[in-house]
Amino acid sequence: MRARLYDGQTTAAQACDLEVAGGVLRFEMAGEPRLWPVSEIEVEALGPDVRLTRRGAPERLIVQAAAWRMSSGRTRAADRWRAFRLLAVLAAGGMGILLSVFVGLPLAAGPLARATPPDLEHRMGQSLEAQMTLAFPPCRGEPGQMALQALGTQLGEVSDSPFPIRVRAVEAEMVNAFALPGGTILVTGGLIDAAEPDELAAVIAHEVAHVEQRHAMEALWRSVGLGLVLDAVVGGGTGVTQQTVLLAGAATDMRHSRQSEGQADARGQALLHALGLSSTGMATFFDQLAQEETAGEDEAAGTIWAVFESHPASRARAEASQARARAGRPGFTSEAWAAIGAACDRESERPGRGP
DSSP: OEEEEEOSSSSOEEEEEOEEETTEEEEEETTEEEEEEGGGEEEEEETTEEEEEETTOOOEEEEEHHHHHHHHSOHHHHHHHHHHHHHHHHHHHHHHHHHIIIIIHHHHHHHHHHHSOHHHHHHHHHHHHHHHHHHSOBOSOHHHHHHHHHHHHHHHHHSOOSSOOEEEEEOOSSOOEEEOTTSEEEEEHHHHHHOOHHHHHHHHHHHHHHHHHTHHHHHHHHHHHHHHHHHHHHTTOOSHHHHHHHHHHHHHHHHHHHHHHHHHHHHHHHHHHHTTBOOHHHHHHHHHHHHHHHTTSOHHHHHHHHTTSSSOOHHHHHHHHHHHOOOOBOSSOHHHHHHHHHTTSOOSOOTTOOO
């Protein structure tokens, strides 16, 4: 088998003969024999030729690929081994990314949230509130705002929150409440319309528990961490890969949101108990949501859909809250409830709702 030999010292090529026998490649350079075990030879494809090198040896041999395959019977096996190693490295890298998204980020988010300086979290919360109130402006009824704040202050005093609790009603038709980083809780006008007094008090207690546990900051750290992973994997670009990573992170966030919501349900009721307030409203609120969710839906389909929701199923939350419920004083007086009902320019007399 003919080859071109480069000695590694000059650029000149020398013609030489190669022989493969007994698993050893034999050739001569400057009249001296060279013996290379075939198992130690690195093969690099160069179009119709291949380049043969041996680790630690300066010489390079260029030979026709077909002739080398016939003589050594090893090139394809070596290529397959290199391909396997490459695939193994890629698979390990992909597994590392999945572990970081599904395990590493969620595990780190909690400690990072607790280690975040409260002053920094408070400033971040102020920034988020400023952005949210562009879409959801504060309700103008100040007496109602004061009544909401009074309950928030009481709940904050019996909680372990590192922040003073600030509760504000905002103009929005959706039935929801938000606990922002740093102690601010936003209650929508839609929630005020939909809830009974003790139900609204339970929802606010639930959000105070989120503040106490710093769940909003934890979710923010998860979002920041996922963004860093996304940039590292796909350079912040677009396409199928990016969507895959985003969906993976979203699934992680949903799982931990369920856990946080369950914790906030139980802790919120405990805060109400500490003030001697009724906690039965949490169960009735979730029971009402469960009835609305399942109205006109097949029960099995509803159970399947619950897997993909960011919050636990309302029926399960209603049952758990009912088991913990205790009777007590109402969360709001009649006067306070009337002011809250008018806070967002809505009628205070609402059919079927009231203390």
